[in-house]
Amino acid sequence: MALSSTTYSIKSKSFMVRRYTSPDEYPFTKNLPEPILPPLSYPELLAPINFDLNDKIYSIYINEIVPAITKRDGFDGNNGSSATKDVEVLQLLSRRIHMGKFVAEAKFQDVKDGPLYKELIKTGDSKGIMELLTNKTVEERLLKRLRRKAETYGREIDDAPIDKNDGLRIKADVLVDLYERVVIPLTKEVEVLYLLKRLDY
Amino acid sequence: MALSSTTYSIKSKSFMVRRYTSPDEYPFTKNLPEPILPPLSYPELLAPINFDLNDKIYSIYINEIVPAITKRDGFDGNNGSSATKDVEVLQLLSRRIHMGKFVAEAKFQDVKDGPLYKELIKTGDSKGIMELLTNKTVEERLLKRLRRKAETYGREIDDAPIDKNDGLRIKADVLVDLYERVVIPLTKEVEVLYLLKRLDY
Numbered sequence: 001m002a003l004s005s006t007t008y009s010i011k012s013k014s015f016m017v018r019r020y021t022s023p024d025e026y027p028f029t030k031n032l033p034e035p036i037l038p039p040l041s042y043p044e045l046l047a048p049i050n051f052d053l054n055d056k057i058y059s060i061y062i063n064e065i066v067p068a069i070t071k072r073d074g075f076d077g078n079n080g081s082s083a084t085k086d087v088e089v090l091q092l093l094s095r096r097i098h099m100g101k102f103v104a105e106a107k108f109q110d111v112k113d114g115p116l117y118k119e120l121i122k123t124g125d126s127k128g129i130m131e132l133l134t135n136k137t138v139e140e141r142l143l144k145r146l147r148r149k150a151e152t153y154g155r156e157i158d159d160a161p162i163d164k165n166d167g168l169r170i171k172a173d174v175l176v177d178l179y180e181r182v183v184i185p186l187t188k189e190v191e192v193l194y195l196l197k198r199l200d201y
Numbered sequence: 202m203a204l205s206s207t208t209y210s211i212k213s214k215s216f217m218v219r220r221y222t223s224p225d226e227y228p229f230t231k232n233l234p235e236p237i238l239p240p241l242s243y244p245e246l247l248a249p250i251n252f253d254l255n256d257k258i259y260s261i262y263i264n265e266i267v268p269a270i271t272k273r274d275g276f277d278g279n280n281g282s283s284a285t286k287d288v289e290v291l292q293l294l295s296r297r298i299h300m301g302k303f304v305a306e307a308k309f310q311d312v313k314d315g316p317l318y319k320e321l322i323k324t325g326d327s328k329g330i331m332e333l334l335t336n337k338t339v340e341e342r343l344l345k346r347l348r349r350k351a352e353t354y355g356r357e358i359d360d361a362p363i364d365k366n367d368g369l370r371i372k373a374d375v376l377v378d379l380y381e382r383v384v385i386p387l388t389k390e391v392e393v394l395y396l397l398k399r400l401d402y
Contacts, residue, residue: 017281037281080218080238149358157350 024102026052026094028087046101047201049194053186057094060182061086068174096183100190107133107191108198121199129192139184143176150175225303227253227295229288247302248402250395254387258295261383262287269375297384301391308334308392309399322400330393340385344377351376 016035020027023042066086108117113132120128150172217236221228224243267287309318314333321329351373 017284019281019285035281040278077241080220080236083218084220145358152356152358153354155353157346157353 024095024098025091026054026098028054028058028090028094046105047194047198049101049197049201051193052094052098053190054090054094057097057186058090060186061090061093064182065089065178068178069170093183097186098190100187101194103187104133104191104194104198108195117195118199121195124196126192126196129195130188133188133191133195139180142184143180146179147172147176225296225300226292227255227299229255229259229291229295247306248395248399250302250398250402252394253295253299254391255291255295258298258387259291261387262291262294265383266290266379269379270371294384298387299391301388302395304388305334305392305395305399309396318396319400322396325397327393327397330396331389334389334392334396340381343385344381347380348373348377 016033018035018037018040019025020032021035021039023046107113116132117129120132150170151168154168154170154172156169217234219236219238219241220226221233222236222240224247308314317333318330321333351371352369355369355371355373357370
């Protein structure tokens with residue numbers, strides 16, 4: 001075989017493939033090695049307002065999300081596999097929540113709302129900004145869509161006909177609740193923090 | 202915050218969390234570092250017949266599967282992200298295919314078929330073993346279930362009612378075809394290779 005598995009053998013070294021150089025990815029770790037791939041140039045859609053909520057996301061993940069989706073007691077030995085899934089989920093949560101920067105930028109540039117945001121930013125009115133960017137109708141639609149996702153992708157497949165009410169591997173209620181209590185508020189927090197500094201650029 | 206993100210900062214070093222020490226995981230790479238977690242003891246379900254088809258799986262992935270699921274031309278720049286997904290898919294394929302060892306062991310221990318396998322193994326009749334372990338009904342049921350999985354998990358979710366025939370992110374036909382041509386035959390190859398050596402233990 002031309003492409004032998006030994007050609008990419010690992011010698012106790014991490015190879016980065018440009019993860020976290022993308023403007024929608026924030027690492028939970030520091031002192032990452034340089035990517036082995038050449039840098040990509042991304043379109044500059046955001047003002048260079050550099051912050052992230054990863055410490056907070058990490059803390060909420062450990063203290064709220066994990067207890068909500070796992071059994072309280074017992075140890076199944078799979079802490080290695082769990083750790084790899086933790087990393088995956090944390091990165092997905094982080095990416096989703098920091099998307100708020102892009103949402104905020106679009107709102108800032110909006111012809112109608114843009115000037116309203118500018119006024120609020122000038123006086124540092126974070127409460128006013130939060131009120132202006134909150135759209136309950138959109139949030140409810142999002143939660144409805146999330147429930148449908150949980151009911152579809154979380155479904156067990158067997159030979160029986162598809163039934164909406166059983167065979168779910170995850171409880172849709174738990175997911176919707178976490179989104180409502182954690183993901184949406186953190187996303188909006190990102191939006192507010194971004195907007196508060198937006199006039200500096 | 203008690204659990205600071207700096208506590209698990211990476212210093213150009215790979216940390217293994219016991220992946221590939223599990224009897225259903227086969228690495229595509231060599232010279233892996235030692236896990237930082239203590240070893241787990243797994244129940245000894247298999248005879249110690251050590252082989253894997255990862256070189257073959259890797260070659261088929263590159264030469265058949267990737268061309269079947271990607272566009273032939275063009276470069277979207279996402280080779281870093283693609284590489285991480287390649288690793289994930291290769292590991293899943295490998296795990297699924299090497300499950301054949303467990304299937305073969307169960308067949309070998311079967312009260313009815315066990316003696317038949319022993320006869321065929323004694324004469325090294327790999328063709329006969331392949332025929333005995335092939336169950337077309339089971340294969341067809343598996344492919345049918347796979348199609349339902351693709352139609353369920355591969356569905357786009359929007360506000361419109363669920364319709365079986367559109368909004369699929371992947372073509373169920375392509376997936377079923379790859380399973381029929383690649384995954385099932387390789388799994389059966391694992392079963393035959395395992396059984397051929399089974400009487401040595």
